[in-house]
Amino acid sequence: MKKIVIPGELLSEERKRLGGNVFVSDGKIYSRVLGISDDENERATVVPLEGKYNPQIEDTIIGVVSRVIHAGYIVDVNSYAESFIPRSALRNGELKVGDVIMAKVTDVNEVKEANISFPKRMFDGDIIPVTAVRTPRLIGKNGSMLELLRNGTGADVIVGKNGRIWAKGGDLELLRKVVFFIENNSYKSNLTKAVEGFFK
Amino acid sequence: MRNTTLEYDVSKAAELAREGKRLDGRALDEMRELTIETDFAKNAEGSTMVTLGKTKVMAGLKMGVGMPYPDSQDEGAISVGAEQLPLAHPDYESGRPSDNEVELARVVDRGLRESKAIDFKQLCIKEGEAVWVGYLDFYALNGDGNLFDSGSIAALVTFANAKMPKLDKDNRIIQKEYSGKIKLARFPLLTTFAKVGGKVLLDPTYIEEKASEARFSVATSDDGFMTAMQKGVGGSFTLEEVNYMIDLAFKVADNTRKKLKLK
Amino acid sequence: MTEQNVDYKKTKKRLDGRKMDETRPLKIDVGVIPNADGSAYLEWGQNKVYAAVYGPREALPKHSANAYKSVIKVEYRMTSFSVPDRKRPGPNRRDQEISKVLSEALSRAVFVEQFPNTEIGVYVEVIDSNAGSRVACLTAASCALADAGLPMRDLVAATGVGKAYGELVIDLNKDEEDAPDAVDIPIAILPNSEEIVLLQMDGLLTKKEWEKIAKLGIQGCKDVYAIQKEALQKKFKLGEASKKDLGKKTKKKVKK
Numbered sequence: 193m194k195k196i197v198i199p200g201e202l203l204s205e206e207r208k209r210l211g212g213n214v215f216v217s218d219g220k221i222y223s224r225v226l227g228i229s230d231d232e233n234e235r236a237t238v239v240p241l242e243g244k245y246n247p248q249i250e251d252t253i254i255g256v257v258s259r260v261i262h263a264g265y266i267v268d269v270n271s272y273a274e275s276f277i278p279r280s281a282l283r284n285g286e287l288k289v290g291d292v293i294m295a296k297v298t299d300v301n302e303v304k305e306a307n308i309s310f311p312k313r314m315f316d317g318d319i320i321p322v323t324a325v326r327t328p329r330l331i332g333k334n335g336s337m338l339e340l341l342r343n344g345t346g347a348d349v350i351v352g353k354n355g356r357i358w359a360k361g362g363d364l365e366l367l368r369k370v371v372f373f374i375e376n377n378s379y380k381s382n383l384t385k386a387v388e389g390f391f392k
Numbered sequence: 393m394r395n396t397t398l399e400y401d402v403s404k405a406a407e408l409a410r411e412g413k414r415l416d417g418r419a420l421d422e423m424r425e426l427t428i429e430t431d432f433a434k435n436a437e438g439s440t441m442v443t444l445g446k447t448k449v450m451a452g453l454k455m456g457v458g459m460p461y462p463d464s465q466d467e468g469a470i471s472v473g474a475e476q477l478p479l480a481h482p483d484y485e486s487g488r489p490s491d492n493e494v495e496l497a498r499v500v501d502r503g504l505r506e507s508k509a510i511d512f513k514q515l516c517i518k519e520g521e522a523v524w525v526g527y528l529d530f531y532a533l534n535g536d537g538n539l540f541d542s543g544s545i546a547a548l549v550t551f552a553n554a555k556m557p558k559l560d561k562d563n564r565i566i567q568k569e570y571s572g573k574i575k576l577a578r579f580p581l582l583t584t585f586a587k588v589g590g591k592v593l594l595d596p597t598y599i600e601e602k603a604s605e606a607r608f609s610v611a612t613s614d615d616g617f618m619t620a621m622q623k624g625v626g627g628s629f630t631l632e633e634v635n636y637m638i639d640l641a642f643k644v645a646d647n648t649r650k651k652l653k654l655k
Numbered sequence: 656m657t658e659q660n661v662d663y664k665k666t667k668k669r670l671d672g673r674k675m676d677e678t679r680p681l682k683i684d685v686g687v688i689p690n691a692d693g694s695a696y697l698e699w700g701q702n703k704v705y706a707a708v709y710g711p712r713e714a715l716p717k718h719s720a721n722a723y724k725s726v727i728k729v730e731y732r733m734t735s736f737s738v739p740d741r742k743r744p745g746p747n748r749r750d751q752e753i754s755k756v757l758s759e760a761l762s763r764a765v766f767v768e769q770f771p772n773t774e775i776g777v778y779v780e781v782i783d784s785n786a787g788s789r790v791a792c793l794t795a796a797s798c799a800l801a802d803a804g805l806p807m808r809d810l811v812a813a814t815g816v817g818k819a820y821g822e823l824v825i826d827l828n829k830d831e832e833d834a835p836d837a838v839d840i841p842i843a844i845l846p847n848s849e850e851i852v853l854l855q856m857d858g859l860l861t862k863k864e865w866e867k868i869a870k871l872g873i874q875g876c877k878d879v880y881a882i883q884k885e886a887l888q889k890k891f892k893l894g895e896a897s898k899k900d901l902g903k904k905t906k907k908k909v910k911k
Contacts, residue, residue: 473744479691
């Protein structure tokens, strides 16, 4: 059965395959974080419910320029550290503070700074902030939830893994409402069905 | 879990204001939802929690016995302090009071003191020997702009509800025994505006304060007086704008007083 | 109100009516400060405290950073009106010491080595007090850290325990702290392993008394832990998502 677990909570006294966000002490498996765990799962694993963005290679992120320096731009990526884009990375034009970019994480160093590449400036549009660890539910299996959001609101939607949804056009108010709903119910079952039913 | 896009929001706020809109969908002259809670701190003579939108400010009053000032032998005094707790915002720092905190405390203090809302003679215990000193300190618990108005409401409501401690025959405070209340002659409240994208906005949020070119606060009382003013931040206002803000401030403060049953 | 003639051995009950091993009512809510990465509000008898966590974030000043782990920076403060005699603003030596021991207790609970070069700011503010504010703050802070989604080996559960009016008691209040024979011992553990991460004491105590007190204290911490756990879990209600919570779909023309 699925349940909410807290850091240090015992998940299994038996040996099990280890998934994410767990640790072993004296042969027993414990959760490292506040999250959800299913004891019927063959692996001991916890899906976190809270937490900052932990950058991973290949992630698509939405960044905001927070400072302009001589060599380029300091970008707020909603993580432990800021990222940097050299001026030369932008094909044309310049960025100013507050500008929004989409980029890919190409490397993460030992202090969790994300190296971001292929920046693309996003014109107009809006950002909807969400809890970073809950973004997978906004994409859904094979992008099914994202597809629902796009079709249901007519908006151009990009989910930044760093907890930022970028959207343009369509019914933005409706999108905000549904994104908020998904974020707040990310740990519940039947989520896709509920959203599908709503848009019908 | 906090998630901000500060720089983006700040530029967006200015852009929206130019079109007469705000990030949170409010009208330019609309105040955020206000709720209060009183008397939660039992060691205080009075305490008030003010929630204004996402801004949360708490105030508490401690009464002390002191010597009167040489030039006012029969008058007590008040002292107002303000702190932006590092608990309340990632940008707030601990350490000695910042310029912002000192200004905040002084503007709230002036609105109360110079308005003669509190008759300092009633705070006299024995002329020339002992007077009451009211130490009112307020703290931001979650900072989302307009600490001026939320602090002013918290301070006024705290004074209005405070219990006066009892004294023994040597003028020492008897713990947890009270007699009477502080009477207020009038109820002045601050109303604050920010100029963003060339427009005047009532009750600015943190983002709007960051985006602002200028700020203006005016304290107005229930009996028709302006009791304090303060213009802040680098930019400027026209006289028409100032007059518009004063007119609106009287209405806004009246509404707040009605809502909080201050009279 | 120091009661000189009280004898708990005779009264069998404490001044506030509690049993010797009974903790004052404890209530915890998490996620109460929107600006924070994690937060908690706690009421424990008359004690009322807020805790907020910011981070992990860049450690400032830079020389405070550690290349192998995150530094947990705790600031324990009291509002001026949280005590019977007004407290002057600004930290005093007591605040500084408490901040230090709280930081050390929390550092054992968090997997700090996972975030080198960063700091985790933990701010605790006492807004009303009646003995035991530091253990209230530690209990709240550990909930706030979990609420921030930080990886931890366990929560930190704390309580006061000690001696007053001739008996060994848990969770002393102010009247008991003022007893002529009072010994107050703040203690905190990681509940799984029962590792002790905070322990302070002053007063006169025999080794025998200590052994009993330690048992009482560890049991007290475990009672606190149960409430911490419930506070963190109640933020989330498992079950099925319902489209009803989305309300009516407002009619607006949607461009495709």
